[in-house]
Every structure is written in C-alpha cells, then in structure tokens.
Amino acid sequence: MSSTKLKVAIVGGGAAGIGAAHKLSQLGHDVTILESRNRLGGHANPVIIENNGEPTPLDTGFLIFNDSTYPNFCQFLKELEVIGDAHNLEMSSCFRNTDDKIEYSMGQKSRLVRFGLKEALNPRFWSIFKEMYRFRKKAHSDIVNKVDLSSISIEEYLQDFSRSFSDNFVYPLTSAIWSLPPSQIGLYPAQSILNYFYNHQLLAGKSDKRWLSFKGSSAVYLNAFCSKFPGKIVLNSLVRCIERGSKEISIFLDKEESPLQFDKVILATPADISLKLLNDPSPLERDLLARWRYNSSTATLHTDTSVLHKNKKLWSSWNMNKSGNRYFISYYLNRVHDIKSKSDYVLSLGTPGIRDEKIIQEFQYRHPIFDQNSVSSQDQLHDLNRGQTAFCGSYFGFGFHEDAFASGLKAAQSIL
Numbered sequence: 001m002s003s004t005k006l007k008v009a010i011v012g013g014g015a016a017g018i019g020a021a022h023k024l025s026q027l028g029h030d031v032t033i034l035e036s037r038n039r040l041g042g043h044a045n046p047v048i049i050e051n052n053g054e055p056t057p058l059d060t061g062f063l064i065f066n067d068s069t070y071p072n073f074c075q076f077l078k079e080l081e082v083i084g085d086a087h088n089l090e091m092s093s094c095f096r097n098t099d100d101k102i103e104y105s106m107g108q109k110s111r112l113v114r115f116g117l118k119e120a121l122n123p124r125f126w127s128i129f130k131e132m133y134r135f136r137k138k139a140h141s142d143i144v145n146k147v148d149l150s151s152i153s154i155e156e157y158l159q160d161f162s163r164s165f166s167d168n169f170v171y172p173l174t175s176a177i178w179s180l181p182p183s184q185i186g187l188y189p190a191q192s193i194l195n196y197f198y199n200h201q202l203l204a205g206k207s208d209k210r211w212l213s214f215k216g217s218s219a220v221y222l223n224a225f226c227s228k229f230p231g232k233i234v235l236n237s238l239v240r241c242i243e244r245g246s247k248e249i250s251i252f253l254d255k256e257e258s259p260l261q262f263d264k265v266i267l268a269t270p271a272d273i274s275l276k277l278l279n280d281p282s283p284l285e286r287d288l289l290a291r292w293r294y295n296s297s298t299a300t301l302h303t304d305t306s307v308l309h310k311n312k313k314l315w316s317s318w319n320m321n322k323s324g325n326r327y328f329i330s331y332y333l334n335r336v337h338d339i340k341s342k343s344d345y346v347l348s349l350g351t352p353g354i355r356d357e358k359i360i361q362e363f364q365y366r367h368p369i370f371d372q373n374s375v376s377s378q379d380q381l382h383d384l385n386r387g388q389t390a391f392c393g394s395y396f397g398f399g400f401h402e403d404a405f406a407s408g409l410k411a412a413q414s415i416l
C-alpha cells in the first residue's frame with residue numbers, strides 16, 4: 001500500500017484499462033473503471049451460444065496468447081488463479097488463393113508446408129515456395145544483425161521478391177495478424193512486421209512456443225477479475241469530456257450533468273478517442289495522439305464452413321483466403337477452444353459471402369493503424385505519462401493483448 005490513497009478514474013475497460021486497474025488496486029488505491037459498453041473486456045468479447053443444447057462460450061475478438069511473449073498478461077492470469085484454465089493450442093495456419101488456385105497449410109511444430117498435387121504441378125507455387133525460404137533466411141539475418149529497417153515499409157523491403165510471393169505469403173500473414181485491409185499492408189513498417197515474425201518464430205524452421213487459449217473463452221479471466229477487483233466497475237458510462245484542474249480532474253459522463261471528481265485519470269481508450277475526450281490537450285498530447293488512425297472491421301461468428309479449406313484435414317486455427325485483391329481470415333473456433341461438437345464454429349473477419357442463415361452474430365471492432373507516422377510516435381508516448389493523466393492501449397506496442405495490458409501497468413506506475 002503506498003502512503004497516499006489516490007482516487008483514480010480509468011476510462012475504458014479493455015485489456016489496457018484492466019491492467020491499470022489491477023495494478024492500482026493491488027497498491028491500495030481507490031479505482032473506478034468507467035466503461036461505455038454494458039460489459040468489460042473491450043476486444044476480449046466472449047459470447048455464449050447453445051451448442052446442441054449445451055451453453056458453450058466462444059471468443060469473438062481476442063482469442064489466443066502464449067507463455068513467452070505475453071509475460072505480464074500470464075502473470076496476471078496466475079494472480080487471478082486462472083492460468084491453469086488455459087489449454088495448449090496447435091497454432092496451425094492455412095492459406096487459400098482462389099484466383100491462383102494455390103492452397104497450402106503450415107504447422108507450428110514443424111514449419112513444413114503441406115500442399116496438394118495441384119500445387120506440386122504448379123510452377124508458380126514452387127517459385128513461391130523457394131522464395132519463402134529465401135525470405136525467412138534474409139529476414140532472420142536482418143533482425144539478428146540489427147539492420148536498421150526503421151524507415152522502410154514492407155513493400156520496399158520485399159522489392160527483391162516477386163509480387164506473387166508477397167501476395168501469397170507475407171501479405172496474407174500480415175493482414176491476418178494485424179487485421180489490415182489490403183491497401184494498407186504494403187505501407188506497414190517492415191521493422192514491426194519482421195520483429196513480430198522473429199519474436200513469434202515465424203522465421204524459424206519450427207516453433208516451440210506454447211500457444212494458449214481458454215476453453216471457456218476469455219470470460220474465464222474477465223469473470224475472475226470482476227470477482228476479485230476491489231474497486232468500482234461502472235458500465236454503460238460513456239465519458240464525454242475530461243477537464244483537468246490544478247488539483248482535481250472532472251469527468252463528464254454522457255448522461256450526467258455534474259462531473260465525477262478524481263485525483264488522477266488513466267485514458268485506456270483508443271488514441272483518437274483519448275484526444276477527443278481532453279478539453280485542453282497539451283501540444284505534445286495533440287501531436288502524438290493525432291498520429292493514430294483506426295480501421296473498423298466486422299467479425300462474423302457463423303457456421304458456414306465454405307470459407308475454410310476444401311480439405312477438412314487442413315482446417316487450421318488460422319485460415320487465410322485471398323480473393324481478388326483482398327485477404328480474409330477465419331478462425332476455426334472448435335480448434336481454438338477445443339470444442340468437440342458436430343457443429344463447426346467459425347469467426348471470420350471482413351469476409352463476404354457468408355450465408356445469412358449460418359450467421360450467429362456480428363461484431364464491430366476498431367484496430368490502430370501502424371504506419372510510419374503512427375509508429376514514429378511510439379518512442380515518445382511514455383513521455384505523456386508524467387502527472388495527473390496517463391494513456392495506455394495496444395497502440396503503445398504491436399497492437400496485441402499483451403501490449404495493451406502491459407501499457408496499462410506502466411500507465412498505473414507513472415501516475416504514482
């Protein structure tokens with residue numbers, strides 16, 4: 001317990017807000033989470049469906065993590081005593097390009113590529129295959145030798161490779177990992193992509209990472225957090241505006257006339273929203289937060305398996321499709337959540353053609369866009385967290401749950 005008990009508001013109840021709230025409440029501060037929706041979790045958004053009469057939880061946003069590049073999130077799960085509820089997952093992926101008639105899959109334990117007779121007879125596939133190995137070697141060596149790639153995009157990095165290789169390997173993976181629309185993939189910073197590929201062993205011949213997900217969905221950790229958190233969680237509280245006085249901070253909610261008063265505030269909302277909420281942003285806050293733009297995407301929970309590989313044996317945790325100039329990703333949830341069921345459950349992002357009668361529910365999400373302009377703000381973002389106000393969110397890192405959660409812990413530390 002620190003000497004002065006602070007009254008802290010956390011705006012936004014996603015992984016970043018939960019991280020900040022967890023840290024501050026552990027230190028004995030009086031914490032209130034203000035969340036605009038009727039649920040906590042943000043992108044961690046589990047739903048319960050009826051599967052042959054059995055209530056079955058499924059994730060429709062955040063799904064998977066691992067025990068090596070999610071150290072803060074895993075520590076949190078240990079503190080909540082739910083880490084044991086996460087199960088090992090084979091992080092396989094498969095890719096299908098309907099125009100070029102190329103389909104292949106890759107396992108995690110061995111990154112060997114599996115493909116069919118069609119591909120074996122297709123010279124274009126063999127040239128992609130050869131470039132895949134050249135790319136892995138080059139990217140691995142550039143990262144290990146710390147080659148400065150900070151000012152080049154992935155499109156520039158791939159100049160020595162064929163367009164067909166980019167379209168059938170690097171772009172679908174990048175699109176799947178960051179939920180990027182095709183027009184933005186080429187602009188994505190090469191350094192961020194290659195660091196991610198390296199850290200997640202996508203450049204190695206095999207991966208020994210333990211990928212995990214909750215059989216009972218992320219509801220497992222959200223429920224555990226809610227039941228142990230000693231502070232207040234105020235749902236359906238859309239924050240409209242934040243006024244920072246010399247001593248106190250006034251937070252105006254959408255439906256309330258009089259403001260709520262706090263000593264400190266942590267904005268765990270997306271960067272563009274955080275900026276809009278401040279009635280007096282400093283020049284540095286304005287400059288850094290305004291560099292972040294967001295994409296919206298629709299995630300569809302459904303049972304239409306026509307979006308998956310034709311060969312059921314190749315259905316993977318991640319299933320990527322290319323059609324025309326666009327990439328689509330579908331997660332096969334039976335595999336992710338280890339559901340033994342006759343029905344197949346799929347979560348597809350921005351995928352057209354899913355039959356209406358197979359759709360269970362649709363969800364809208366916003367993702368930060370990592371381009372040269374936004375990524376250039378990252379070295380300075382922590383400079384914003386020096387006083388009454390602090391910021392956090394997945395935009396502090398690579399855009400993942402660990403990034404969001406860890407940035408929340410740091411934001412909490414910064415206001416003390």
Ligand SMILES: Cc1cc2nc3c(=O)[nH]c(=O)nc-3n(C[C@H](O)[C@H](O)[C@H](O)COP(=O)(O)OP(=O)(O)OC[C@H]3O[C@@H](n4cnc5c(N)ncnc54)[C@H](O)[C@@H]3O)c2cc1C
Binds near residue numbers: 239240
């Ligand atoms: C479909 C999908 C799949 C993903 N899968 C994975 C995965 O498998 N593994 C992984 O690591 N990451 C994954 N991610 C990314 C990861 O989940 C996110 O990066 C992370 O959860 C974001 O957390 P956050 O707290 O920064 O933001 P958010 O989760 O967006 O939280 C922000 C919160 O602020 C609230 N809010 C906004 N405005 C206001 C306001 N004015 N007043 C009050 N509250 C407000 C929002 O309602 C929201 O709850 C996935 C993302 C998506 C969309």
